[in-house]
Amino acid sequence: MFKKVTQNVAKQMDPSGNLVPVESIIDQDHFRTFCLVTGKGKTSLHQFLPYKRTEYKLHDVLLPGTDDESDESFPCGDQQDSRHFTTAGRAHDQIDGVVRVDTKPAQVELGGSASFSKEWSIKMEKKAVDVKQLEALSGKRKLDVNHPFIQQLRRMQQNLYVVHETVEASDNVSYEESKEKTGQFVAQLYAKLIAKGTCMRKQSITIPKGCILAFKAIQVTIKDAAWQIHYFPESKTPTFVSDGVIGRQLDVLKKEVRNNCQILSQLPVDLRSMFLGAIKAALRDTDLFEELTQKMGAFFNEPDNCELTTQSPKLKDMLSSLQSLSENERHNLAGAIYYTLQALSEQTEVQRLFLLESLEMETVRRQRTRVERFFSFIGGDTEGRSGGDDILLPFSANEEEETTNAVLEMSGVRIQEDGSALCNQKGFSALEALYPCLYALDLLSNSQ
Template structure:
């Protein structure tokens, strides 16, 4: 839910460079002057996406003549470098009767009554460090090239960024969503749930004062002991939309093949181990973060790190990776990281529906359906289109509802007859769903 809040706030601020913090557990690592690394680019997240490093700028600089900390650059909250904002938003509804009620990204079919509430009231403070102050610091203090982290960054040829602007909660606040239904109803949020009676579902998240909600970062250019700010924007992913390669879908297929080809070469025993671990992290966010961290460590250390865990769900996978040939380990870690990045773009409910689809053995058909959707210009056009209705035909009605719900959560509304329309910005979300289905289909169908 925290990610939903920060994404909504970033969208309302109408600032393309503002990056929402994805996890409440990580917010302290995206404060002003924190060092961050950008995740590897992928078609399903062309916008900047960063991960923490556990370091601040002051940690990797040599002391200056006055021994003054870089913390003195941070805004105090009472000057021009700090601005106050507030967002107040609430939605409530109650409906009686027999109807289909759509409350994106979920929909509820009921005969009875349903009450829905969503509320957020938050005061925020936008703080920024003028880039000219950081540029002045580049002339006053040298980079510590003997620092192990800086050596690692240069060895692996990674880009390093420093946070120079943040949007923080200026007071403790809570966000709550609740749905209460009475009568006979079924919600697409939980595909297996159908009941008569009363059901109430509440979700809430408490955001502490000072919590970083979103941020901006700028790249550091490091050479020997000197460092500077790189004001030029990074190259963005560019795709030809009407060429013989198949446009963005063709580019996505090439990217998936390049990143996941090694998974098709796994032995049947390893396939079982890999699929078990992927399913486990889809259920458990803590396992997801643990596996992500370990795979990033493999890539950062070029295969020299030790892979150990206390989790029985990950033990077999990490043990297998640890015993893999040195030249294959980075490729395997890269494939897993690419898969985790795609899964991370999906909602928790989509992950649950994917797991159910695996059990019902309908992932292959869902993959064909999503590929068909990507053949249309859903990135720029909101015109209705049609997909093959046969791809929405399943042996059980429940499987059809699971599939339609999962696709709708990525921003494309489907009807049983194949009629489809994009209801939100959808290409990146549908592309992430395609990658997730591709990998799950590959692993679940391998001999």
């Protein structure tokens, strides 16, 4: 519910997509101005894996200024630009009918009826720090390169960003939503996947005054003890300039995914099967998917304030097993599952059902291998390309691999009539979002 509110705010306040919605209410305090965050930031198509919170603000990693000017040199709250906005609305939709989508050679059919309504009223305040203030600060205060957080950031080759604009609730926010739907989903693939059912749900949430709803962050570059604001993230300059530009995007992505997911391959087979079963159930049911993502996020970020309980029998065994592990194992595993679910949330509901089909047909490993081959073939050639520059991929479509073809086509690869495949920069970004899903699902489905 909170995520729906913040997504609505971000979309209405900034249709260009530069405003990032806060996904969890328990994390919101870590996205205030001057907070440091890490992550990949945006690709051309996806937010994909939002900026990750840290426990630090900018002043925590800076050395004291000369002549005891530390306090004076740091911008304070009353120097922030502040503006007030209000957004309100009510929506009610009734939909009946059947929709068919052909993604050769697969076919998707959606049928049934749905009733959906929502109502909201939000008073907001936008706060912003002029980036010129940050520039001036970078000339006065050097970075503490020996700070443990900075050292670990360098080892992990992660980029660093500082929050410089926020949108927060200036009064309590009320949001209510009700939904009723009946229908079916049919994927005509190598093996049919059919989902039917009826869903009725009514939810509401109250968000307190002062809660951060969305934010903007700007990248920081670091060379020795000097730091600067980097205005052009699309140039893919790494935070640690002195370390040189990382050669291939795939290497960076693979390292990130491996660091977050490797623990899944170390699980006993029975636990791996149990966790995979819960994720499969979540892939079939959007409400279950949202519940599992919310619980894993809350538990990973605030383990002392979150209980792993559920009313869903499809999730009880998994959460119970997670609770029985040691504190360190529990935290690491919750992080891996949350990372996987966040990656899956970047796919549409239909795409997630195709991934479920891939699990049932045991084609995830081949799909992961194909995407890795695409990345290694493209390599650095995507640098500087525009969205319309096509790249011919080392690929030959096989009609017997209908599910794989459909997954790739829905993730930016354009399969031609002669069986070859093309991909442009937008497609490449979509493949970046797909790869962590395939990697994690492959680890969980590997019984060896």
